[in-house]
Amino acid sequence: MKPSRVPMIVTWAVILFFYLPIVILVANSFNSSRFGGSWESTSLKWYIRLMQEDDIWHALQNTLFIALSATLVSMVLGTSAAFALHRFAGSRLQKLHYSIIYTPLVLPEILMGLSMLLFFVALKVQLGLVTIAIAHVTFCLSYVAMTVLARLQDFDFAIVEAAQDLGAGWWTTVWRVLLPMLAPGILAGGLLAFTLSIDDFVISFFVAGPGSTTLPIKIYSMIKYGAPPLINALSTILLVITFTCVIVSQYLTQQEPKAAK
Amino acid sequence: MKAQRRVRVFEWLVTLPSLVWLLVLFLIPTVLVFAITFKPATPYGGIGSGWTLETLRTLGNPNYPAIVWRTIWLSVVVTALCIVLATPMGYYMARISPRRRQMVLLLVILPFWTSFLVRIFAWKVLLHPEGLLKQLLVFLHLCTPDTSLLYNTFAVLLVMVYTELPFAILPIYAASEKFDFRLIEAAKDLGATSFRAFRAVFLPGIRVGLLTAFLMVFIPSLGSYVIPDIVGGPTSEMIGNKIAQRTFVDRNLPHAAGLSALLTLAVLIPMITITTLRRKESPKDALREEGV
Numbered sequence: 116m117k118p119s120r121v122p123m124i125v126t127w128a129v130i131l132f133f134y135l136p137i138v139i140l141v142a143n144s145f146n147s148s149r150f151g152g153s154w155e156s157t158s159l160k161w162y163i164r165l166m167q168e169d170d171i172w173h174a175l176q177n178t179l180f181i182a183l184s185a186t187l188v189s190m191v192l193g194t195s196a197a198f199a200l201h202r203f204a205g206s207r208l209q210k211l212h213y214s215i216i217y218t219p220l221v222l223p224e225i226l227m228g229l230s231m232l233l234f235f236v237a238l239k240v241q242l243g244l245v246t247i248a249i250a251h252v253t254f255c256l257s258y259v260a261m262t263v264l265a266r267l268q269d270f271d272f273a274i275v276e277a278a279q280d281l282g283a284g285w286w287t288t289v290w291r292v293l294l295p296m297l298a299p300g301i302l303a304g305g306l307l308a309f310t311l312s313i314d315d316f317v318i319s320f321f322v323a324g325p326g327s328t329t330l331p332i333k334i335y336s337m338i339k340y341g342a343p344p345l346i347n348a349l350s351t352i353l354l355v356i357t358f359t360c361v362i363v364s365q366y367l368t369q370q371e372p373k374a375a376k
Numbered sequence: 377m378k379a380q381r382r383v384r385v386f387e388w389l390v391t392l393p394s395l396v397w398l399l400v401l402f403l404i405p406t407v408l409v410f411a412i413t414f415k416p417a418t419p420y421g422g423i424g425s426g427w428t429l430e431t432l433r434t435l436g437n438p439n440y441p442a443i444v445w446r447t448i449w450l451s452v453v454v455t456a457l458c459i460v461l462a463t464p465m466g467y468y469m470a471r472i473s474p475r476r477r478q479m480v481l482l483l484v485i486l487p488f489w490t491s492f493l494v495r496i497f498a499w500k501v502l503l504h505p506e507g508l509l510k511q512l513l514v515f516l517h518l519c520t521p522d523t524s525l526l527y528n529t530f531a532v533l534l535v536m537v538y539t540e541l542p543f544a545i546l547p548i549y550a551a552s553e554k555f556d557f558r559l560i561e562a563a564k565d566l567g568a569t570s571f572r573a574f575r576a577v578f579l580p581g582i583r584v585g586l587l588t589a590f591l592m593v594f595i596p597s598l599g600s601y602v603i604p605d606i607v608g609g610p611t612s613e614m615i616g617n618k619i620a621q622r623t624f625v626d627r628n629l630p631h632a633a634g635l636s637a638l639l640t641l642a643v644l645i646p647m648i649t650i651t652t653l654r655r656k657e658s659p660k661d662a663l664r665e666e667g668v
Binding site (some may be wrong): 119121122125126129130132133134135136137139140143191192193195196198199203204206208209212215217218219221222223224225226227229230231232233234236237246247250251252256258274309314316319331334335338339343345347350353354357358360361362365367 | 388390391394395397398401402403405409413423446452461465467468469480482483484485486487491493495496497498499500502508515523538570571574591598600602608616617619620623629632636647668
């Protein structure tokens with residue numbers, strides 16, 4: 116009996132569905148007409164306009180500041196959490212620890228956003244860049260912990276014992292053996308945290324204060340209140356950046372097993 | 377004895393940083409949402425002192441049952457569509473050559489990593505009254521020039537499926553990859569049709585992946601807010617929109633808290649059910665799937 120063609124057709128139809136709006140968006144960013152309906156002429160006019168928007172550059176600075184600080188803190192907390200979850204798996208403390216790390220991954224963002232806003236309001240904390248960064252650490256932590264935990268599953272702890280048998284102290288073992296071997300996992304988690312932080316809109320919007328506009332908040336207000344051609348151009352730039360990052364990181368992780376052999 | 381105590385201390389040492397962070401910034405705020413539901417709102421948008429049942433009374437708003445109902449059925453339809461599309465994709469991706477598989481996987485992951493707002497905006501451009509799709513449909517006489525593709529429930533549904541689909545594809549693909557396809561050959565040798573083998577052998581085989589996909593799509597869908605806000609209209613509002621309106625438009629935080637408390641309860645029920653179902657299945661598999 117011949118295998119059914121349905122799965123193949125569905126797959127390629129979905130992929131077409133994924134890329135159709137993106138392709139049109141990119142094409143429109145080079146269209147000098149204000150609305151995408153007709154093609155006036157090919158131009159870089161919207162890109163040049165974009166360069167002159169100071170607000171966007173300021174928002175980008177805020178976004179990068181938040182993303183870098185949230186990534187660093189969540190990498191430290193997440194790695195230590197993953198280590199605890201793996202090393203002491205099965206203990207009652209770790210069962211509790213696991214559920215509190217897992218829940219933020221599935222909970223809708225809006226719940227986390229509002230609950231943190233209420234928390235900051237109740238404590239009379241001034242809303243701003245710091246509150247956004249704190250909120251970002253809270254959700255990035257879980258992603259880093261899960262990524263590192265996945266790496267730890269294939270980690271051979273005999274190496275740690277070997278190091279200790281050879282006279283390495285506790286600190287040396289962690290610093291010279293464990294961390295370098297886990298580095299790819301920690302970096303992958305960090306990269307994920309950085310991307311999620313840069314892209315986050317809902318949680319940031321809830322805990323943002325005056326003067327702490329991030330790039331997604333800026334894009335949201337541009338979508339809501341006009342300036343479509345500028346967002347086309349800005350979106351295209353963001354698309355090029357993320358596509359390059361993903362393809363490069365895919366390439367790097369594919370090379371890795373070969374290098375290990 | 378002493379060594380054992382040192383191990384205990386070490387366990388607490390590596391557990392405490394993340395545990396304390398999440399207790400203070402995740403668990404306490406979540407409980408706080410329930411508490412603030414019973415607090416009065418102050419006229420300038422803060423939270424008053426004392427306790428009141430005022431919010432509970434206003435939650436009886438006659439508009440709310442319709443919105444709650446819409447939130448649930450939209451999420452159910454989105455989840456069903458995502459799983460129906462993702463299952464044949466998982467099947468296909470698990471059966472092609474590793475080189476091709478790598479390429480298809482990359483094509484699926486790319487939009488998943490792309491800015492969420494950019495993807496929603498791309499649909500707004502495409503569905504725009506002067507956009508390409510509308511002109512094409514009018515040209516093909518499939519719609520009249522005054523039908524609106526934007527600002528309705530259809531647009532919300534379409535864009536929700538678009539953004540949630542990767543969350544269904546990845547766990548279903550992960551489960552399909554581990555599935556032993558010789559079982560399908562065996563079923564066919566025993567006289568099953570392709571469809572019967574798919575339904576009676578493949579689907580039960582990837583059960584864990586299907587459950588994870590359900591969880592990953594259904595729960596975030598219940599909390600959707602940005603999509604109905606950008607491509608939806610007044611007739612396609614969901615609970616998330618109401619929470620945002622109470623927070624940003626009328627600044628009534630206890631009321632927003634009341635709606636959030638309701639949503640939290642709605643989310644916990646499917647979450648606990650699925651997690652226990654999956655634990656029974658195979659705890660190790662579940663752990664791996666969550667790593668996606």
